Amino acid sequence: MQHDESVYQLNYQWDELVNRDGLHGFLTKALQAATKVTDSNWQNHLLPPIENQEVWAAGVTYLQSRDARVEESQSSGGSDLYKRVYDAERPEIFFKATAARVVGDGQDISIRKDSTWNVPEPELTLFVNSNGSIEGYTVGNDMSSRSIEGENALYLPQAKTYDKSAAIGPCLAVLSAPISKETVISIAIKRDNVAVYSDKTPLSRMKRELTELAGFLFRELTFPNGAYLMTGTCLVPPNDFTLAPGDIVEITIDGIGTLKNTVAHN
């Protein structure tokens, strides 16, 4: 656990540590008895903040995601679906990944070899405990194949779920209050050390409430260890952009940190 400038060791399994109500208060108390980590290389040993949690994702929660998808699905006739789900009471929520398919900060993320148009999706990602309470936040990358999703909306699971298609990290931020809507999420993609795309947006552009998204996920599903929920993307690169192996993707959310990954093929 990192607090201010210091790092502490807590002797818990991840699932047991994080899956509780009032996580911030619990950690504040646990800090008093925790041992300080003196190894200055502690950052080299970071794993993704996940053990037995599933990763789910919400979609079309920002106008920009809706508009990009309406455009990419024109020829398949699916564009009406995205307009409808943006306006509907029920959000789009889909299964993204099991923990084994998730990578953390500093690890490779993957683009599919059978996909011609690939993008990262920078997303505020919620940790929701088994009681449905949002207890922490992380940075998420919902890697997506726009060519496969654009060909047919029913291909969404193939566009979204494959090995190393999800990245979360670098930490689970446990805040004393719900995250502010003024928080900014930004992305920078570098190719051969040159910036090829960057953009940012405040979370206030999201059409839905975070509690609303978590509420829908937990309606008829139980998560004994809690779950991660990516909350949708607002930052969509221009249509002529596709990721290439070797690209470096950096996603930053103020107050949480930066998730950095290199693009590769599985």
Ligand code: DO4
């Ligand atoms: O509708 C397909 C997926 C949407 C999505 O992943 C997003 O808006 O972030």
Ligand code: MG
């Ligand atoms: Mg997404």
